[in-house]
Amino acid sequence: MIIALVNSKGGVGKSTLAGNLAGWLHSHGHRVVLADCERPDRSAPASPPMVDNSADDTPTIDCAG
Incomplete structure (x- = not known):
């Protein structure tokens, strides 16, 4: 299953x-991969993809830029 939350406006709660x-x-036994991707912003410096496993064993991938 693939679920996409898409809206071009920022600050509408997509990431939350x-x-x-x-x-x-995940708490209900599903395997989950969460990719939170933002459209590149020319005024922001490019950053490499990051993986954060601090909250639990569900990795999140930030693929900004």
Whole structure:
């Protein structure tokens, strides 16, 4: 199953909803990969992809830029 939360406007809660949904699915036995991708912003410096496993064993991938 693939779930996409898409909206071009920032600040509408996409990342929060995606994180909460991924956590809920994981807590109910589903295998989850969460990719939070932002459109490149020319005013922001490029950053490499990062993986954060600090909250639990569900990795998140930030693929900004």
